[in-house]
Amino acid sequence: MFIGEVIGTVVATRKTDNMQGLTLRLVRRLTTDNMPTDVYAVAVDVVGASEGERVLVSAGSPARQTPQTDARPVDALILAIVDNWQVQQRLVYSRLQEAGS
Numbered sequence: 001m002f003i004g005e006v007i008g009t010v011v012a013t014r015k016t017d018n019m020q021g022l023t024l025r026l027v028r029r030l031t032t033d034n035m036p037t038d039v040y041a042v043a044v045d046v047v048g049a050s051e052g053e054r055v056l057v058s059a060g061s062p063a064r065q066t067p068q069t070d071a072r073p074v075d076a077l078i079l080a081i082v083d084n085w086q087v088q089q090r091l092v093y094s095r096l097q098e099a100g101s
Contacts, residue, residue: 003082004029004057006049010042018072025049025078027057034093043076044069054082054093 004027012024022044029039034054041057046068049055055078063069063077084094 001056001058002029003032003085004041004043004055005036006045006051006053006055006078007040008051016073022046022068022072022074023048025055027055027076027078029057030054032087032092041076043078044072044074045078047078047081049078049081054085054095056080056082 006025007028008026010024010026012019024042025045027041027043029037029041031037041059043055043057044063046066047055058077058079059075063074064072066077066079069077082093082095084096085092
């Protein structure tokens with residue numbers, strides 16, 4: 001798993017039948033200090049994340065272990081919207097503080 005930032009939406013009007021109805025988001029991986037990296041993933045969004053939100057992404061075979069993604073060719077899944085995280089007892093990110101900025 002990794003923490004990322006939703007930076008966009010991927011629209012594909014023609015796709016396999018078993019991918020119909022799934023929302024695809026472009027997610028940029030973040031460091032533990034909330035800094036962007038040059039690593040990106042297209043992830044299926046089952047939680048309704050919006051652009052700019054920090055999300056928890058599951059990658060690989062665990063991404064196919066939800067009712068929405070079972071037996072589908074999914075390699076990355078947004079499974080949670082992050083409220084906050086801490087590193088060594090230091091608050092690195094808070095969704096509430098960012099919303100108030």
